[in-house]
Amino acid sequence: MTIDMEIICVGNELLIGKTLNTNAQWIAQQATTTGINVKRVTVIADDINEIAKAIRETLSRKPQFAITTGGLGPTFDDKTLAGMAKALNRKLAVNTEALKMVKEKYETYARKKGAGTVELTQARVKMATLPEKAEPISNPVGTVPGIRVDLADSFDGVARCSLGNESHLQRNGSTAA
Amino acid sequence: MTIDMEIICVGNELLIGKTLNTNAQWIAQQATTTGINVKRVTVIADDINEIAKAIRETLSRKPQFAITTGGLGPTFDDKTLAGMAKALNRKLAVNTEALKMVKEKYETYARKKGAGTVELTQARVKMATLPEKAEPISNPVGTVPGIRVDLADSFDGVARCSLGNESHLQRNGSTAA
Numbered sequence: 001m002t003i004d005m006e007i008i009c010v011g012n013e014l015l016i017g018k019t020l021n022t023n024a025q026w027i028a029q030q031a032t033t034t035g036i037n038v039k040r041v042t043v044i045a046d047d048i049n050e051i052a053k054a055i056r057e058t059l060s061r062k063p064q065f066a067i068t069t070g071g072l073g074p075t076f077d078d079k080t081l082a083g084m085a086k087a088l089n090r091k092l093a094v095n096t097e098a099l100k101m102v103k104e105k106y107e108t109y110a111r112k113k114g115a116g117t118v119e120l121t122q123a124r125v126k127m128a129t130l131p132e133k134a135e136p137i138s139n140p141v142g143t144v145p146g147i148r149v150d151l152a153d154s155f156d157g158v159a160r161c162s163l164g165n166e167s168h169l170q171r172n173g174s175t176a177a
Numbered sequence: 178m179t180i181d182m183e184i185i186c187v188g189n190e191l192l193i194g195k196t197l198n199t200n201a202q203w204i205a206q207q208a209t210t211t212g213i214n215v216k217r218v219t220v221i222a223d224d225i226n227e228i229a230k231a232i233r234e235t236l237s238r239k240p241q242f243a244i245t246t247g248g249l250g251p252t253f254d255d256k257t258l259a260g261m262a263k264a265l266n267r268k269l270a271v272n273t274e275a276l277k278m279v280k281e282k283y284e285t286y287a288r289k290k291g292a293g294t295v296e297l298t299q300a301r302v303k304m305a306t307l308p309e310k311a312e313p314i315s316n317p318v319g320t321v322p323g324i325r326v327d328l329a330d331s332f333d334g335v336a337r338c339s340l341g342n343e344s345h346l347q348r349n350g351s352t353a354a
Contacts, residue, residue, distance in 0.1 A: 014202075014205070014218070015205055015209075015215040015216070015217075015218065016205060016206070016209040016215065017201075017202045017203065017204070017205030017206030017207075017208075017209055017215075018206075019202075020197060020198075020199065020202050021197075021198050021201065021202070021218075022197065024194075024198065024220070025191075025194045025196075025197050025198070026194065027194070028191070028192055028193060028194030029193070029194030029195075030194075031194075032192075032193040032194055038192040038193065038194075039192070039221075039222065039227070040192075040219065040220060040221050040227075040231075041191070041192065041198075041218075041219070041220035042217065042218070042219055042220075043201070043217060043218035043219075043220075044216075044217050045216065050216070050217075054217075057234065
């Protein structure tokens with residue numbers, strides 16, 4: 001059986017040609033190595049409507065998996081989670097588990113710097129504000145957790161669709177299957 | 178007025194991660210520099226149906242321009258022209274002007290090598306077999322002509338949509354506007 005996957009890359013920097021899309025190549029390599037068929041890569045802007053549209057279009061093509069990369073950070077231009085929530089008709093809510101992951105990261109950073117208590121600023125809480133029923137994935141190389149969304153119940157014909165991010169892939173060198 | 182453009186990259190090598198998509202970055206840079214807004218990059222396989230589907234989807238989003246890159250060469254896996262013809266419901270036919278361009282290229286190569294007459298093999302004719310009403314664009318850096326298709330008459334709401342290839346862009350350092 002062929003396992004089809006699509007990659008969605010979010011980032012204005014890719015669309016203006018400032019940044020070379022090495023993430024897409026990296027993910028494609030990892031997926032191909034494990035026998036997954038990468039059917040399409042879509043690059044879109046840091047825009048909630050564009051992200052939501054691209055995710056909906058991707059899901060309508062019914063790949064077994066989709067991986068998004070980019071736009072998960074703490075700043076105002078990181079809109080992937082909001083776009084994902086919109087695409088899936090789910091609300092955004094602070095995920096306790098994700099918040100714990102973010103907090104632990106900043107505590108580790110603070111300890112290394114010999115700093116004091118860690119404040120959970122709005123920007124930090126944002127990284128733990130996920131579409132409902134999303135599962136946070138610990139990120140070993142950065143602060144923001146990855147996200148996995150199982151769409152088996154939501155989309156007819158999609159056997160199982162995970163939306164993850166590349167940080168998770170970097171953790172274990174395999175795809176977010 | 179914002180001028181929106183989409184880029185469609187065709188090539189299995191991109192989807193398996195063998196090749197880094199420097200073409201997309203290059204085109205995005207050129208377009209951005211001239212004030213064009215690159216809305217989306219889509220990467221798809223060397224497959225007629227995939228190409229046709231991606232082109233149709235791109236046109237349905239009504240950008241003012243779309244540029245395709247890849248899949249114009251002489252070999253069996255170069256399927257962009259066939260995919261384009263399918264997307265536009267146009268027949269493929271040998272374009273006299275394009276054939277002349279291809280022939281002249283091979284004659285130049287032959288002269289440089291001191292070789293004799295140039296044979297227009299099936300593979301060479303393939304590069305001049307364009308969707309009907311497509312306009313060939315001379316390619317200064319390679320053999321295969323670029324293609325421009327004006328869709329003003331074909332697609333409601335698309336003011337003017339050109340499908341070009343990056344070789345043309347390399348000629349004059351500007352977009353195929």
